[in-house]
Amino acid sequence: MTLRQIKPGNRGFLYLNSHPAGCAAVVDDLWERTPAPAAPADAADSSGAERPVALVIGSSAGYGLAATVAALRTHGMRGLGIAFEAPETERRTASGGWYRTARTAALAGPDGDFAFLNADAFSAAAKEQALDHLAARYGKVDYLVYSVAAPRRTDPGTGETHHSVIKPLGSAYRAKTLQFDGDAPLVGSLELDPAAGPERDATVQVMGGADWKLWIDALTDRGLVRDGFHTVALTYVGSDLTAPIYRAGTIGAAKQHLEDTARRLQQDLAPLGGRAHTVVAGAAVTQASTAIPSIALYTSLLRAVLGDGFRSTAQQATDLWEQLTGAAPLRLDEEQRIRLDRWEMDDEVQAAVHERWAAATTDTLPELADTAWFRAQVGRLYGWDVPGTDYAAPAETTVAWPATG
Template sequence: MTLREIKPGNRGFLYVNAHPEGCAAVVDELWQRTPARTGPAGAAAPVALIIGSSAGYGLAATVAALRTYGMRGLGIAFEAPETERRTASGGWYRTARTATLAGPDSDFAFLNADAFSAAAKEEALEHLATRYGRVDYLVYSVAAPRRTDPVTGEVHNSVIKPLGAAYRTKTLQFDGDTPSVGSLELQPADDAERDATVQVMGGADWKLWIDALAERNLIHDGFHTVALSYVGSDLTAPVYRAGTIGAAKQHLEDTARSLQQDLAPLGGRAHTVVAGAAVTQASTAIPSVALYTSLLRAVLGDDFQSTARQAATLWRQLTGAAPLRLDREQRIRLDGWEMDDKVQGAVHERWAAATTDTLAELADTDWFRTQVGRLYGWHVPGTDYDAPSQTTVPWPNAREVGEL
């Protein structure tokens, strides 16, 4: 075990080190915001496979599955262990804390593996088949910059670009102590870049997981699978929904419709879930999203819905405690609070007026900066950042599910 004095080592939105106690405290808060158990315990509890369980909506869905429903199953994440130069990743520490909060009687394990790989699928399915039998729910919440096709071996790298024409957008910058509004011009993606982004962020891997479960006869009657997605405002659309990421999201939605047809004979269902805005490691990499989210937070204040609240709403719908709220495209919508016309109107007004000089009165940049730091365990009240920290934290369930 290693005690270290840790410094963030950050520049803007990027942090070199994660703080173990801070990451644990973030999970503690998420756990407390999640409703306590209402579902059956023990062998009667449903079985869930959550792919992307260590961050963002995947983490919130995992915590809700455990705290509210006592679910059995498996969470998969791809996280970096500690090295001589750096701490483990924030997701490593969050996963360890999640397992601790679930308790020693929890029948939910965690696998540290590249979910895109054939080896991860084989190990995960073997664990599920041996321990549980069939699966009731699969939640797919993966955000990654690249994907290796498990069949061809080709490496696809995603890009964040508009389609068709160049696009100039406002951005939020944290290069110094005072945030500022800058601008960035993005050149359009070519066909190869668009296709690569679809291969990384679209529905190809989600379908491979469903096919693999079906081949092993691991899909339970009434099985429901969802993939997390986002639509967002027309302010961010040119670089998001109408850009390369949007092409990938469209592929994800097309995949959901295809899977729905495949699963119907089993009484199963497949949907994409349009979540509301959130500060995640993936979203901070998208130009204009940081500024938009800061403005949205200033408009909504505490009405800005947390991932915990949205995950609780999602699970109520998946378990049948509440009816599915579907739009015309058959997507589950969790973003009504964000896409409300009055809310969007107010954000549009602030966006048009946002400059470096007006930023402080229009946007909640302090909140956004804090949220980014919390992704790595920083800026968490009650955490002693001056004291040495125990950075060597074991991955949970290592004896039950091997690490790849």
């Protein structure tokens, strides 16, 4: 056991330490907010069919975590989650995703029907290890959810490491930002130069659909795709307020590549009875989104407009699985993307956010944006600001990664 008196050690959105008890409490809350099954899940249903098998790539945070919890909690699925998380060191605690995964595995139960692999999903070794486990344990896979956000990717074919950038394309962009460096939140600004061609291409290599396709190719080559297989990758569209730095920027170029990949995969999987779609999720506070200029301010304004109408990742993941499992029809847009963001993109909601955005200054911020909520959500990513957690007491920081079985 390693009991430590730990502090966040944060500056703004960056936290050096995660709190294990707080991270566990976040997963518990997510579990409770996810609908329970109508009946207990057994190894097989009443018809004798085995429970579905899901592979979730990026299972430790954000929508990937929510999708994993919903797969377990509501649908009793078997399968494998993959994440790349840092263990505890002498100087720092383990990452928040490490502690969240440990708690998710505990809630999944001791039977080993859902395992977790700590590995770089971009690597060939991770694919081989994951597919070996799936083949030995289950035979074939019903669903693959791809929810990966990373700053860099090493191409397993060439060995070249690509680094993503968050920049506009074509012209410079002066962005309104939300800053938490002092005691009170501030509205600031940041001017970003446009990305060069190689920066755009590198971002596409990291955040586009190249790795998603490698996973699908690996599964099909091993004969691990079950009839009716469905794969989805998470994406985002968002408001025209953030478009210059998101949808019309380097990230948007990567997301377009992801969506183009979905169409290619749909063609590849059709002869096998499979399907592929991107899923346009709504706004959420994630470690990835906090790094994007303007997103924090936009999300705080959106929360103030919607209040409890701001749909959580648990609600959106529940909606997604209803569509994937056939409990509800697929709700596709004209580009064949599954849309979970209609609550955010409602015309009246966007008009209200636009009005607040135009009026947002440091002085007007308290009445226009829910910055307290946003700041607490950022803390929760690392297990801080979680009600009921005793931060004054020493914490057990040495937590084992769950065995893969």
